[in-house]
Amino acid sequence: MDEIEEIRSKIDLVQYISETVPLKKTGRNFKACCPFHSEKTPSFIVNPERQIWKCFGCGVGGDIFKFVMEQERVEFGEALRLLAKKAGVTLKRYQPTKSESEKDKLYEINHLAAEFFHYLLINHPVGRRALNYILQRGVTKESLEQFKLGYSPASWDELQKFLVGKKKYSIFDLEKAGLVVKSDRGGFYDRFRDRLMFPLFDHRGNIVGFAGRLLDPGAKEAKYVNTPETSIYHKSELLYPLQITKEEIKKTGAAVVVEGELDAISSYQVGIKNVVAIKGSALTEFQARLLKRFTENLILSLDADAAGDMAARRGIEIADSLGFNLKVVTLEKYKDPDEAAQKDPGYFKKRLEEAENIYDFYLNSAFARFRGKTPEEKKKIGQELIPIFGKIEDEIVKNVYIKKLSQRLGVNEEAIILQIEKFFKKESKILPKPVSVNPVKTRREILEKYFLSLLFQSKKIEILKEEKDLFCLPVNLRLIKMLEDFLKENLNFSSQFFFKSLPGELKEAFDSLYLIDFGEKIEEEDWVKEEIKRLKKELKILGVKEELETVCLRLKTETDPEEEKKVQEKIKLLAQRLSELEKT
Ligand SMILES: [Zn+2]
Structure with a gap:
């Protein structure tokens, strides 16, 4: 094997x-x-x-x-x-492709860089200041180990000396990993200097990049420097630190979604272990799908004014369309989850328990910002909420929020419903119609495939021996021929061995027969029998109809009176057969 x-x-x-x-x-x-x-x-x-x-x-x-x-x-x-x-299979024969080996190399380099940074932070005098800073910020020694935090020294080439000088990697590989930057003069310098380093793991535990945080809050540089997009790091796909928190997310049945690395670490430290950071304010589709593997429930930690943030709203829409149950937690007293977890974990946990439904959040947020007293303010609230409420999939939930909005605005529900209709009429004009991917199938294609599928799935292939004349599409005829040959050499039918005997172009056709869904009925002997009977009849009728069509076409072009008479006879016969078939 x-x-x-x-x-x-x-x-x-x-x-x-x-x-x-x-x-x-x-x-x-x-x-x-x-x-x-x-x-x-x-x-x-x-x-x-x-x-x-x-x-x-x-x-x-x-x-x-x-x-x-x-x-x-x-x-x-x-x-x-x-x-x-x-x-637990050892791959002996498999040779990784060039791009796979390349990715492996980048993982290795990142891994070594993380070790290097971590060592400097924990054990080396050069990292002392950073260590004091992060401990003083309330990150525990345990967390430093668990999240493998590090320190990049204030040097232009310390990392290069280690990875190129000592570990013998090429500088170009470091560039590919995003760890060094090419200077105007042609040389390279370390990207991360004098920063607290957060290795960014993917959910499988590979280090794909780094986030480097400034130590001195008064410095003029960017607070965070991240690895640029590389062949292994895609910012929009990362959830920090999912490799650690995914089990907890599964276990608790919900994920708390925060913005930054420190928000996640601080939450984790105080026992909110089902946390992930999205590295920005908007959840991407990739992140949402990744989370969907572990939970259906998201609690988004958002700024009170996030409802007006279109990017964040788009992220929420994506999550909503993927079927997540969405709740929102706001931390009025604190700047972010990091601060809340550090200063008042009890408050943070309580807020999480009280997390409000996403639509209530939108409602409250809009009224907090626009008051809703004057007609202009009411209009503004309507403009913000109608596109959101109009998209609520569940009609009952939608109705609840239309009611709520009407009550708080002091207008009747009809006005809101009307406005929703107006809005979506306008929008539907802009949106292009979706294009269907599947070409239209003929009735014969559908019937033959369905029949074959039924016979294979219900394991009644012996019927094909007598009924193969019902089929005329080449792909199906070839499958049936292959089956006959197979059964000559094998006593029993096994879909696995039969599949292996098929030429490449028939393999897909054969597999597709197993993907038609008959539901529970396929287990019912009587239903299967009836269905086979019905399909035989339908295919016979179809066969006669097709013949009739061809003969009728001939009649139109026939000039010889003798021949014309013969054709008319034939039509009569076929029509008779058709009516007999339809009667049965
Ligand atoms: Zn799909």
């Missing part, structure tokens, strides 16, 4: 996917809302027998490797290595 097959045999696809996506059994398949696009009704199907999955909404699908590639956004090699590790 090769390594890929060994991994496949050791990790069950359904099990694997259900670790992060809530799958529901439906007949022979499992179903869920797609983890890769926004939807409210499930079109993501997993078939255990074939160990395959597909989303009929956005079209992606494949095997376990493809799933990992999509979910982790990695290339095949990385997916292979991830799964090999999980399955």
Whole structure:
């Protein structure tokens, strides 16, 4: 068995996917809302027998490797290595590609840089000032270890001396990792100087970059310097420090979302361990999807005026459309979660317990900012809230907030409903219509595929022996022919071995038969029988109709009277057969 097959045999696809996506059994398949696009009704199907999955909404699908590639956004090699590790399979034959080895090298460099910074902070006199500063800010020694905080010395080349001089990496690799910057004169200098260093881990525990924080609050430089975008660091994808807090998020069933690294560390220290920082004010779609693997509930720690922040609002909209339950916590007395956790953890925890529904937050925030007494103020509030409330998916919830808004504005509900309609009419004119990805299928394509799918899934393939004349699409005829050949050499049918016997272009067609969802009914013998009967009839009728069409076309072009008579006879016969068929 090769390594890929060994991994496949050791990790069950359904099990694997259900670790992060809530799958529901439906007949022979499992179903869920797609983890890769926004939807409210499930079109993501997993078939255990074939160990395959597909989303009929956005079209992606494949095997376990493809799933990992999509979910982790990695290339095949990385997916292979991830799964090999999980399955306990040693990859002997696999050669990483150039870009994989390159990424590995950058992880190594970052790892060594983190060790270097950490050593200087904890053990070296050069880091003493930084150490005093961070301890005085209330970060404990334990946290310094756990989050591997460090110090980058006030030098232009100390890190280079270590990584290039001692560890023999090339300066260009350091540049690729974002650790050094090319100077105008052609040399390189260390990017992070005299800063408190936060290594940024991805959720799998690789160090992908750094955030460097200024020690002297009065200095003129930027408070934070971050690793620029590199092949392994993408700011919009990072959730800090998810590699540590993901288990806690799963366990508590919610994630507290804060802005910065220190917000997260301070919260963690006081026992709010289900925390992540989004490194900015707006949650991105990637971050939301990543969080969705661990929880359905988000508590966003927002500034009281964040409702007016369009970027933050967009992030909330994204999370809402992905089906999260959203709550908001505001910390009126304190600047940020860091300060609240340091000064008054009891207050912070209490506020978290009282976190308000996102729509109440919007409502209260708008009234706090615009008062809502004069007509102009009321208009402003309407302008802010109507686009938000109009988009509420659940009609009951929507109604609740229309009521609330009408009461507080002192206007009737009709006015608000009218305004919502007006707003969305205007918006729908601007938005382009979505383009359908699937070309229209003919009735024959649909019927043949459905019938084949039913026969394979209900394991009634022996019926194909008698009924193969019902099929005429080349791909299906070829599948049936392959099946006949297979059954000549094998006593029993096994979808796995049959799949292996197929040429590449038929493999996908065969797998797609297992992704049609019959629900629980596929288990009911009677239903399957009836369905087979119905499909036989439908395909026969379709066959006659198609023949009729062709013959009728001939009639139009036929000039020889003798021939014309024959054709008319034929039409009569076919029409007769059709009516007989339809009667049965
Ligand atoms: Zn999808």
